[in-house]
Amino acid sequence: MEYPKRSYWHESADSKIEITKDRELLKGKKFDVLIIGAGLTGLTTAYLLKDSGCKIGIIDGTTIGYGVSGYTTAKITVQHSIIYSYLIENFSLKQAKQYLTANEEGLKLIKKIIEENNIQCDFKEQDAYVYASDDTELKQIKKELIAYKKLGIDGFYTEDVPIPNNALAAIGIKNQGQFNPLKYLYSLYNIVGNSESCEIYENVRALNIVPHSNYHIVETDAGVIQADKVVVASHYPFDNSFGLYFLRLYQDKSYVIAARTKDKPFDGMYINIDDPIHSMRYQFSEKENLLILSGGNHRSGEKENEEDSYEELENFLNTYFQGAEVVSKWSTQDCMTYDKVPYIGLYSKSVNNLYVATGFKKWGMTHSAASALILRDKILTIDNDFSEVFKPSRITPDPSAKEFFSSVGSIASAFLKRIAPVPGGLSSVKAGKGKIINYNGQKVGVYKNENDDYFCINPVCSHLKCSLSFNEAEKTWDCPCHGSRFDINGNILEGPAVNPLDKIHIKQH
Numbered sequence: 001m002e003y004p005k006r007s008y009w010h011e012s013a014d015s016k017i018e019i020t021k022d023r024e025l026l027k028g029k030k031f032d033v034l035i036i037g038a039g040l041t042g043l044t045t046a047y048l049l050k051d052s053g054c055k056i057g058i059i060d061g062t063t064i065g066y067g068v069s070g071y072t073t074a075k076i077t078v079q080h081s082i083i084y085s086y087l088i089e090n091f092s093l094k095q096a097k098q099y100l101t102a103n104e105e106g107l108k109l110i111k112k113i114i115e116e117n118n119i120q121c122d123f124k125e126q127d128a129y130v131y132a133s134d135d136t137e138l139k140q141i142k143k144e145l146i147a148y149k150k151l152g153i154d155g156f157y158t159e160d161v162p163i164p165n166n167a168l169a170a171i172g173i174k175n176q177g178q179f180n181p182l183k184y185l186y187s188l189y190n191i192v193g194n195s196e197s198c199e200i201y202e203n204v205r206a207l208n209i210v211p212h213s214n215y216h217i218v219e220t221d222a223g224v225i226q227a228d229k230v231v232v233a234s235h236y237p238f239d240n241s242f243g244l245y246f247l248r249l250y251q252d253k254s255y256v257i258a259a260r261t262k263d264k265p266f267d268g269m270y271i272n273i274d275d276p277i278h279s280m281r282y283q284f285s286e287k288e289n290l291l292i293l294s295g296g297n298h299r300s301g302e303k304e305n306e307e308d309s310y311e312e313l314e315n316f317l318n319t320y321f322q323g324a325e326v327v328s329k330w331s332t333q334d335c336m337t338y339d340k341v342p343y344i345g346l347y348s349k350s351v352n353n354l355y356v357a358t359g360f361k362k363w364g365m366t367h368s369a370a371s372a373l374i375l376r377d378k379i380l381t382i383d384n385d386f387s388e389v390f391k392p393s394r395i396t397p398d399p400s401a402k403e404f405f406s407s408v409g410s411i412a413s414a415f416l417k418r419i420a421p422v423p424g425g426l427s428s429v430k431a432g433k434g435k436i437i438n439y440n441g442q443k444v445g446v447y448k449n450e451n452d453d454y455f456c457i458n459p460v461c462s463h464l465k466c467s468l469s470f471n472e473a474e475k476t477w478d479c480p481c482h483g484s485r486f487d488i489n490g491n492i493l494e495g496p497a498v499n500p501l502d503k504i505h506i507k508q509h
């Protein structure tokens with residue numbers, strides 16, 4: 001399958017995938033543990049389970065590296081913007097400590113895996129900083145520093161911030177890290193795939209989970225599988241029968257630029273707090289050092305023209321890194337919970353032995369490793385003293401009403417769009433553009449390429465029937481409700497959708 005946008009990581013990491021099982025062999029298989037999704041979460045979980053005596057199956061709906069983990073900015077840190085003051089205030093000191101410990105353990109695990117397996121992934125220990133761009137942010141970082149002290153985090157305050165966009169001050173945490181996420185992921189894939197206890201199948205999509213008391217049946221597009229325990233590491237949980245994740249998560253998008261700069265690269269990884277958010281760090285490798293700049297955040301599917309977001313980011317680059325040359329640019333989205341804490345643990349109270357890890361809110365490097373530790377412990381019934389705060393069935397102490405109602409608004413408007421009339425027929429579609437048209441009384445999503453070929457689909461998301469929007473920047477059909485994405489032929493690029501879009505045949509003349 002053609003992926004509309006590749007990231008710098010795809011260009012710079014040699015996939016060297018050694019083990020890919022034939023999907024035809026999957027039908028009827030029985031596993032002790034089935035992991036759905038081979039991103040950082042799924043593969044790290046498999047890594048931790050590979051020597052446990054369990055027989056493990058791993059399936060992924062796409063080709064390895066085309067989930068969010070292949071598009072991230074890959075700062076590996078327990079400093080998740082401003083989080084600890086929020087957690088102490090809205091959860092408790094104990095739960096804030098659990099969140100911290102989980103991510104510290106996640107960071108340690110990644111470093112250990114790299115070291116023990118001698119993984120060449122351009123890992124570099126780096127200090128992480130949240131910087132303040134104005135007085136409001138200054139107050140927030142000072143408050144966060146107090147939270148660091150309460151939790152025993154060895155943080156510090158500095159007004160010596162080497163980034164060029166006039167930061168007032170920053171708070172830092174030492175000895176965090178960064179890497180090339182795909183060099184790491186591909187290595188993890190090969191280690192897991194070469195293990196006798198694991199079988200990995202790419203391009204196999206899970207469609208449905210049928211729970212039983214002692215085992216679960218997972219229906220996939222390559223046949224039915226049985227497993228005693230199932231881990232849903234599919235980024236957005238795709239099964240709507242339990243857990244109600246479609247009401248409890250939204251997706252937020254950001255844009256990333258990798259650029260060659262004229263200025264000397266600085267050390268450290270930086271991010272500010274409020275919009276416009278800009279995150280920056282350099283990626284150091286033998287070949288070259290590139291600035292990784294990210295920003296332009298917005299709720300998925302809400303931006304009319306996504307090209308504007310790239311333009312805003314390029315303006316920032318040209319203002320503060322004059323003479324910089326863009327090497328690669330891409331966008332991606334992550335799952336967000338309304339209370340800012342991921343869901344890691346039992347998928348639903350009503351189903352045994354079915355687990356989930358999601359909602360990393362753009363801090364998925366340490367969270368994916370922390371998830372692997374928590375899920376490993378659940379599966380092997382080992383005590384874990386930091387999992388409670390992430391329990392998916394928790395009652396949220398402070399649901400963010402603003403974000404929740406904004407989500408409800410997006411979903412309602414995407415439903416209303418389904419019944420609203422659309423102006424224009426086939427002739428109104430311009431070359432290189434996509435739009436929804438009226439064709440013989442039916443709504444059709446049409447993309448026309450530069451050769452005047454038409455690609456026509458039913459523009460209704462196969463997940464929960466929201467009206468799709470055409471994304472001009474990436475030539476994809478995107479769902480504003482839950483973030484599913486499809487290519488111009490209706491193939492799934494990203495879940496939670498599990499079925500492609502219906503193709504529609506039209507007469508062109």
Ligand SMILES: Cc1cc2nc3c(=O)[nH]c(=O)nc-3n(C[C@H](O)[C@H](O)[C@H](O)COP(=O)(O)OP(=O)(O)OC[C@H]3O[C@@H](n4cnc5c(N)ncnc54)[C@H](O)[C@@H]3O)c2cc1C
Pocket residue numbers: 036037038039040041042059060061062063064065066067068069070071072073074075076077204205206207233234235238252253254255256294331332333334357360361362363364365366367368495496497498
């Ligand atoms: C712009 C941006 C920048 C970020 N930067 C950072 C950062 O600097 N530091 C940080 O800590 N975090 C960052 N994150 C977050 C982090 O990248 C993600 O949280 C993390 O990569 C998620 O990993 P995952 O394994 O859970 O998901 P994925 O990598 O998306 O893996 C899920 C896999 O499941 C598969 N799948 C989906 N549905 C199915 C199905 N039905 N059947 C089978 N397979 C399926 C997919 O194909 C995919 O391969 C960033 C996120 C964004 C959006």
